[in-house]
Amino acid sequence: MTWSWRYEDAEGKPVEGPNETFTNQADAESWLGQVWRELVSAGATDVVLVEGDREEYRMSLQGAQ
Numbered sequence: 001m002t003w004s005w006r007y008e009d010a011e012g013k014p015v016e017g018p019n020e021t022f023t024n025q026a027d028a029e030s031w032l033g034q035v036w037r038e039l040v041s042a043g044a045t046d047v048v049l050v051e052g053d054r055e056e057y058r059m060s061l062q063g064a065q
Helices: 025-041
Strands: 003-008 046-051 054-060
Touching: 003 025, 025 046
Parallel strands: none
Antiparallel strands: 003 046, 046 054
């Protein structure tokens, strides 16, 4: 299974962002730690970690600023 991120604004609407996929959760989380500022600049306020079709968890980027 692959891991990826979904990006959303404050209203839960999709925000365009990198279409990266990862082979494990740790790599996905590490990558997010490197690019979260760019995502905030693009309008993302929340991210959702997805494994295949399953939503693993949702996280706000608002407190990270």
